[in-house]
Amino acid sequence: MSFRRWILTLSVVWAVAACTVGDGWPGRSQGEPCDRIHPCSGDLVCRNDLCVPLHDAAVDVEDDLDDTQDAVTDVTDVVDVTDADADADTCQAPDTPCGTDCCSPAEICMDEQCVTGVPCESDGQCAGDTYCWNNLCVPYGTGPRGHFNPQCGEYPQSGIFSPFLHCTWSAPPAGDPYPAHVNVLSTPLVADFDFDGNPAVVQPSIVFLSYSGTDGSSGYYNGNYGVIRVLDGRDCTQLYTVGTQLNGCNTPAIADLDGDGRPEIVAHNGLGGVEAFRYDDLTDTWGQLWHGHNAGGTNLTYGAQSTGWSGVAVHDLNDDGLPEILSFGLVYDHTGLQLTGALGMPGYFSYPAAADLDRDGRVDLAGGSVLYSFNPSTSAWDLVWNTGPAGLYVAYGDFGTFPQDPGGDDRRVRDGIAEIVVVGSGLTQVINVFGRTLYGPYNFPAGTGGGPPTAGDFDGDGRVEFSAASSDSISVFDPDCLGIPEVATCVTLRTDGILWHQVSQDHSSNRTGSSLFDFEGDGRVEVVYADEVFTRVYDGRTGEVLFSQWHSSCTWNENPIVADVDGDYNAELVVPSNLNCTITPTTAGGIGYPLSHNGTRMDPIFKGLRCETHLDCASGSCDTGFCRCADDAQCGGGGSGYVCDVPVAGTPGTGNVCRSDWLGAYPGVRVYRDSLDRWVPSRTIWNQHTYSVSNVSEAGIVPRTAQWVQNWMDATLNNFRQNVQGSVAVGTSPDLTVRAASFSCLITTFAELQATVCNRGTQPVPTGLPVGFFHGQTGEWLCEATLQSPLVTGQCVDLTCEWTSPPRSLATSVTVTVQADADASGNPQLGECNELNNTATVPGVYCEVIGKLR
Template sequence: MHVQGNRRRARLSSLSIALLPALIACGDSGSGSDSDAGITTASQTSGPAPTSSSGEPVESSSSSTGAPETTGSLEPCESCAENYLCKYDVCIPDLGPCESNGDCPGDSYCDDGTCVPYNVPEDQGHDPECKKDDLPDGIKPALQCKWTGPGGADPTSAYTHIYSTPIVANLNLPGGSLASTPSIIVTTWRDNGPMDRYGMLRVFDGRTCEEQLRAGGPDLPEAEKLADWPTYGTQWAVADLDDDLLDGGHPEIVGLHRVDPDDPLAPANLYAFRIDSDGDTPTLTRAWYGRDCMTESPVGLASAYANHGPSILDLDDDGAPEVIMDQLVFDGDGCLLNDEEDFWYLEAGLGMMSAVVDVDLDGVPELVRHDRVARWDAQTTEWVNEEFWDPPPGPARAGHIGVANLGLYSQVDGLAAEDLPEVVLVSASVPDASQEDSGSVRVQTITGDIVWGPKPLYAGDKPYAGRGGPPTISDFDGDGQVEIATAGAYYFAVYDPDCEAEPAPERPGGACERAPEMADMPDGVLWAQPSQDFSSNITGSSIFDFDGDGAGEAVYRDECYLRVYDGASGAVVFSTPALSGTGLEYPVIADVDGDFATELVVARGADMDVDCPLVDPLFPGSGQFEPGATGFIVLRDPQDRWAMSRPVWNQHAYSITHVTDDARSPKSSEVAANWLTEGLNNFRQNVQGEFGVLALADITVELVPDEELCPPLSGEHVITAKVCNRGTAPAGPGIGVEILQTENKDDPYYTGDVVCTTQTTQALPPDTCEQVSCAGEFGGGGNIHVKVDPDDELADCHPDNNVGAGALTICPKQ
């Protein structure tokens, strides 16, 4: 856990629950009502309202999300109860001496050697120095949960292979005893013969990996199954298409539907699911097929082999997002809006991932491909090539797209070069390339000029490099300029335009400082590590700054192992077995369970023989390879020390500024340019969110002194405690709370017996509290204590204050 140093003058801002009896003892002349058991701002209590030292009522600047406000007035204390003392003109329980916050019990802090309840004075509500300062040297996660199949006699038990990127979004599903948490959305499939696979859609609880929803599986009547089943490798996209989320509705899920059960080369359809929560149990219901709404004819595209998928963004600034499938645009009801050809890329139509980004900062997004940069014309509903698009003569290689600022390359009249992005493409040599191809990576301007590359994908001494997967972009080496990561058949590599014989003046500050073992890399390659992807060599990767040092770590899973690489050197800092036959999927880093901590989701599964080493040769401590393991796993740091992350990763072409935390698409004019946003300039990388990289919660707890507690009684009683967050980061729901009773009144709390347990039910942002209660049989004679997070599961700024003061301390002596 994260015990911080001396914070004797911590800045805090609301009224502690421990203050209630003190206020009464000091002669409160007002009256208050008991607070509901919901989240309150920390300045709200179940007793009188706070006042200033002059006795005037103090208005709280915070608002309640679950408890009524109270009224009352206070006078400065003249005499306090025997076990109380006067501090800041308020009678407070004598909680003992201290040298640091960790010495103080429960919901209190150390102030000049004295433990003082939080919110005394009123502006003392949290500890701004709470930060993660002991992050681990390596990425050493533990298993949070996994799914390997439904088991038993479930007719879908063979549908456990996954080639889709795990999508993370809060679908606003009922959460039982806890608030709604994010879900994980994937296609699971089974083999149906040589290169023919049947898929189904599944949705899982991000906290437990338990299945929540399904569609298109063999447990349905044949007609219903055929109407809803997806292509086995479709990439899903999630967003609120019908604008009902803020009214209690749900985001929609969009992907590719397999049409013909017998012909995998037959065209697929775009389709969407809505969540029907009117009944007792939510279900997935097909909302629409992508179609020509004049004729109601479904639009055929790609094939059942498709491994790509849609993106969801608002194109016309009306707040209603569109669904984009390469060049095809559908509205939120599934109506095709334009007339473009579906593009067939790679053998069997596996697919290509383009991007939609406002590259010229005019508030109108552009379609970015290898052969065009085109704005969306809302009047004519068509893509129109930008006037600045002026590529050199000749065909351009098709490929997967990434967009970021790679230097001062793009030049457009009237716009500053430092404000404009560049386009990264990873391309196979020909559109219908097979696995034994050798692809390339290049950078071109938004006008179409190639300014770096094409560089052949690194192959070492191998016979071919592979076709190449979708690029990820980040500042891997911390030099202030971004680099490009992509995978091939034999190597996963980071490509750096700074690693050329002549430095590029367009990349000021850029440097190429290779690790010694990478000194012989060819020009343009920062580092390359052996990997294995003979099956498709088109897999993606992702990025996250796990340790918060400003340089991203690369995350990649090949056919055999998931690996996390140091961005600057390429050294493997973590590995775990993860079998796959590979498609366009990649691991995802997000807060998948709503606890404001980071998890890593990895898909697994293959219907073919994959020859993997039993021990990872790059990281022997990874554990032994698991032949035949399918489904997915969720990994986390055991103490949640990784930098924080957002609770969303809503589509394959994920860019942070294109979606809100609750899976809504901003209006096109309100989308911030990723590459101009401080701390970003990346592609397929998640970010820490509004609370910062290394923010840290401080969970405290205190008994609520009421007639059930004061004086301590025997028999059946309902005991109430208030759990608060006095740190700088939010804490998720489900924090455990124990009520204990000792045999004798002077016995330490840890000798006591647990009488009852409960847990918080809602998220706790900084400076908020939640009351929880539980009933138990009390013996009398001893003291009553409360402890929060009894199993030490949370990253906590001051874990020593997770035990509240005993009832005999906070109940005033009469």
């Protein structure tokens, strides 16, 4: 399917608006929307529909007219011909008075402005910065809508995953001092380090450890080690390499340790020590902030591979407003001083998950068989109990009311006290804060092991469930799927405590991680999991595979994550991969991989790319919810990871489908997004392996202990290792328009092409969005301007770019088409509620001679 927009043309005339504050009207304040009916107060002027100080307006209409004689098009502004209101005496018949104007018979009076309304039945018939009202196209800023369309929205289509490779990193650039460090064995992270020094501009980075070896060991082996890579989330460009001799399979953590407003990175080194790294904006480099040490200043290490497969975490444990760093049971303060080392480094604390589980004001640390509480007065862990079941990994959630006395148990009512999910040794179970087993132990349906669990609402019943992966399966466990289940709380009606499970291939670690995200904003999370050979997204209710792409990993405890990695207010999926252990598809839970007509191995449990209408498919054919195809080109072509082949047995409908196939092992990270950014918004951070949303702000700030709202206490959360929608509401959408377009000739004989671009939608438009200028006759790309800051609802901005070789005479002049949200190929980056109003035209563009303005 081609997503190239139709290019519309629009020719209109330029008019200059002047506004004065009327008698008795207080006027709008700085930053508020304004127009002729709602002028600005004091020394503020109305510029691009917003009140700004006079010196910021930076426009001199008379100079523009006299000096440049720009050819300008504008679809909204009108000329003030007098400061006095028009009336019957000043308007000559058949004109009629309208505020300070006189409207011709072809015009209508709207908000004291004369408007030439083009007949319409819907917004799609209105070009430029106009909309349809009372069957006429009227300018934004007039009529009932004002400066934006409150009905502008775009809701994700249920089950429709149209993936697009946003960007990829597979090796460092030439000249990098660590060229062999390409394998990613741990969970990638996302944060905005404010490299541009402008907190208003959100530009997240992707952070991960890259390893030099191809072994299956613990990240510091036989001379191999890890270094941290920092990528630009917009295009996966490598920005920095941080540290050296780090453990390549241990997930780092990101947080603002010193309160300077910029996050730091904390990681395990190869000898078990902890190091923190800080960005210096003066030198534009990263350096070591500290090495974990004792009170005497001696750096602390514990031996090669001592940290095994693990990760660090950052929390405020003592309510001093400064975070502590957890490495297993070891605790360091924000300066690197070790506060306590008494608990050592037991495996059940490999991914320390700290939280105030029982709401007593003290931070707890669960390890399956043990529970500790941090004592701020002694800076030590106090044992609460050690009678629980053994296990390696934990997650938290409020599963209901489960006091010390089982007689008070009630799954239906949440009490604000967390329960603990424990996974290890092929078993998973839920225990309460008193160490009593509530559910389980459950055996994994296939395989052994068991990786770090997740918690969330998988089936939309308002109750929390949990999931974990093992050697040959990914499973969702539901306490409501016991006894005589009800379809409202256990849609699959299983009676073994399992909501669903799907086969997978993990014959190496047997304990890979996973994560959760509600891609469609419908209150039911999807499961994101990558085994050795495929990355998949599963329907949270049924386990149906919605998305599949080839992948390779020897598997440690890593997991894909979901976050807004580029600041575009939509979610992306980040997948780590490696070349280790020469992984290839063998069997998934005993199921083989069928061969495609190309001889590649296909995912045996992915039924194909899904659709709702024919427009969702490149082939233009949608049958029973699946895109039908005649050849590989209709699935994306060679290298896309999809092949046109016979469907999985039992797939409804007729015809071949686009199935996922395995194209070989690769290293690095890949970032996927929806082809039209229809996935719901997400936060711009995932800061550690034990991420739980409320543990960190999007600026990397760790909440003070007393102010830390535990995840399960928030009615919209109650999840673990799940990202959520950010500050932008689900169902909102941008709507870009071009309000004005013009050109002027520079002394260089270049043409400066200008456009006023507006956002009439309900969602901000991100920094960096391209606005393309194209040859109106040939479609040739001429130049491009980009947004330098977010464009909020109702705001307009002036953009320019230079065309270096415009025509030199009137006879050869051309029309230039301006297209908002268009790259050099004319392709969009955003999904909008109205895709048909993104263009305007500038007729008669030419620059005759040097020094002469036209």
